[in-house]
Each structure stands twice: as C-alpha cells, then as structure tokens.
Amino acid sequence: MGGDVVDSQVFVKQISDSLLAKIAEFVYQRTGIRLSPQKKALLSNRLRRRMRQTGHSSFEAYFKHVQSIGEDHPEWDAFLQEITTHETFLFRDEVHWEWFQNQFLDQLAKDARSGRRPRKLHIWSAACSTGDEPVTLACCIAAKLPNAHLWNIRILGTDIGTGALEQARKATFGIRAMGRVPEEYRRRYFTQVDEEHWQAKPLLTRWITYKQHNLLEPMREGPFDLVVLKNVLIYFDVESKKVVLEHVIQSMHPGAYLLTGAAEGIANIRGSLKRVYPWLFQKPEK
Numbered sequence: 001m002g003g004d005v006v007d008s009q010v011f012v013k014q015i016s017d018s019l020l021a022k023i024a025e026f027v028y029q030r031t032g033i034r035l036s037p038q039k040k041a042l043l044s045n046r047l048r049r050r051m052r053q054t055g056h057s058s059f060e061a062y063f064k065h066v067q068s069i070g071e072d073h074p075e076w077d078a079f080l081q082e083i084t085t086h087e088t089f090l091f092r093d094e095v096h097w098e099w100f101q102n103q104f105l106d107q108l109a110k111d112a113r114s115g116r117r118p119r120k121l122h123i124w125s126a127a128c129s130t131g132d133e134p135v136t137l138a139c140c141i142a143a144k145l146p147n148a149h150l151w152n153i154r155i156l157g158t159d160i161g162t163g164a165l166e167q168a169r170k171a172t173f174g175i176r177a178m179g180r181v182p183e184e185y186r187r188r189y190f191t192q193v194d195e196e197h198w199q200a201k202p203l204l205t206r207w208i209t210y211k212q213h214n215l216l217e218p219m220r221e222g223p224f225d226l227v228v229l230k231n232v233l234i235y236f237d238v239e240s241k242k243v244v245l246e247h248v249i250q251s252m253h254p255g256a257y258l259l260t261g262a263a264e265g266i267a268n269i270r271g272s273l274k275r276v277y278p279w280l281f282q283k284p285e286k
C-alpha cells in the first residue's frame with residue numbers, strides 16, 4: 001500500500017508521456033536535438049527547477065511559457081541549459097590536436113612560405129560551448145605558427161546557448177577544463193587567477209570572436225579553412241545532421257577540413273566530403 005502511494009506521488013511529479021512528446025517535438029524543431037524518452041525522470045527534475053524559478057505551477061504552464069517566448073528571451077537559454085549538455089574541456093581528444101598542430105598547421109606554414117597561399121587562417125568552432133575549443137585552437141596556433149603576428153587569423157566560436165557564450169567571453173577556465181593543457185602552454189598562454197582558475201592571455205583571445213548561432217540555420221560568415229564540429233551531432237537525428245552538414249559544407253573553402261567528434265555519425269551522409277580519418281573530412285578542391 002505504502003509503496004503505491006509513493007509511486008503515485010512520483011508519477012504525478014513527472015511529465016506525462018504526451019507532454020514529453022510535445023516538448024520533444026518542439027525542441028527538435030527549434031534545435032535539431034532529439035530528446036530521449038528514457039530521460040523522462042531527468043528532464044522532469046530539470047524542468048521542475050525552471051518552474052520554481054519562473055513561478056509556474058505545472059509542466060504544462062511552464063511549457064506554454066517557453067513556447068511563447070523568442071530565442072532572445074533569458075528563459076529560452078535557461079530552458080536550453082537544462083536540455084543540452086555543455087560538457088567540454090581544453091585539448092579534448094589528443095589525436096585531433098596532434099593532427100592540427102603537426103599536419104594542418106605545418107602544411108599551412110609551408111604553403112604560405114612558398115607563396116601558394118596567403119597568410120590567412122579562418123576557423124569556425126561550431127557548438128563551442130564555453131570556449132574551450134576556440135582557446136585550444138588559439139594555443140596550438142600560437143605555439144606552432146611562426147610569425148603568427150603577420151597572419152590574418154580569425155577563430156569564430158558559435159553556440160546556440162547565450163549563457164555558454166557569456167562564459168566563453170570571460171576566457172577563464174577551472175582545474176578540470178585545464179587538466180590536459182600541456183604544462184608549457186599553461187605557462188606561456190595563461191595567467192593564473194587564483195588556485196583553481198586560469199585566464200587565457202590576450203595573445204590568444206585577440207583572434208577569437210563569439211556569436212550566437214543555431215546550426216540549423218545557414219552560416220553567413222566564412223569561407224573557413226577549417227570547421228570544428230565536435231560532440232553535438234550525436235544528439236541530432238539523420239535529417240537534422242544533413243541540414244547542418246549542408247550549411248557547414250557551404251561555409252567551407254574548397255580544400256578546407258571538417259574536424260568532427262569520433263561518434264558524430266556523418267560518414268554515410270557526408271555528401272561531397274572526402275573522408276581522411278574517421279573524424280576528419282575534406283572538401284574537394286574543385
């Protein structure tokens with residue numbers, strides 16, 4: 001008996017399946033993210049937090065509110081924060097940064113020296129969360145590109161979440177985020193703020209600009225020599241992955257590279273892109 005009472009209370013506290021389906025469809029249409037029905041309990045807890053903050057007494061009322069607001073409303077970002085993961089850290093996936101430093105940047109410098117290309121490097125870090133990826137790119141460039149000051153370097157970091165971007169603009173990183181930064185880079189390119197925080201020096205941040213951007217929309221800037229798109233398409237279904245890839249390919253220079261996460265699942269929908277490694281693709285030269 002007692003168990004029944006507890007169960008029914010828990011049940012009442014969770015989102016109904018029909019509302020969950022409506023929320024999932026809404027999130028999918030706006031962001032391309034597929035919410036998993038298995039996450040019902042987690043989502044219920046997270047949305048309850050937002051309900052408390054915004055003074056709504058039911059999931060239905062809160063969801064109505066979210067539907068009625070625009071993407072520039074602070075609650076839209078707070079809602080997004082609850083349904084997306086911003087997990088990131090500097091130098092995530094060592095093999096990617098080895099390739100970037102020892103192959104991509106080396107080749108770039110060689111081509112510039114021989115006059116085969118201008119000293120220009122434009123990179124897009126798409127879905128950059130709190131900026132760890134753009135700052136990693138900047139670290140590698142500062143370390144590997146001779147005469148970086150003579151180059152036209154631009155790193156565009158974008159994300160759908162404005163809160164994440166606000167954090168990114170501070171360029172301050174905690175112990176966990178800094179865990180894989182090589183000691184020498186930490187000394188050269190960061191200032192220790194306190195026992196647990198480091199700030200990227202202007203030497204790195206001068207190259208980086210942050211902008212809010214939804215990957216389902218076309219990218220108006222570019223063309224880019226490299227697009228980094230990691231750990232985001234894993235939350236998308238095939239249809240939205242295709243839309244994103246189309247926009248990404250449009251934004252790339254002929255011959256440019258697309259660096260993705262290992263499990264992004266685009267190998268079968270990569271269109272004209274050539275696969276270099278399971279996580280690296282190249283746009284044809286012509």
Ligand SMILES: C[S@@+](CC[C@H](N)C(=O)[O-])C[C@H]1O[C@@H](n2cnc3c(N)ncnc32)[C@H](O)[C@@H]1O
Nearest residue numbers: 031085087088127129160161214215230231232
């Ligand atoms: C797990 S983080 C990945 C951060 C970084 N790329 C990395 O690999 O460490 C995923 C990011 O994707 C962003 N995101 C989710 N859907 C998006 C969309 N439709 N457009 C742009 N960014 C999106 C989230 O806000 C989140 O910051």
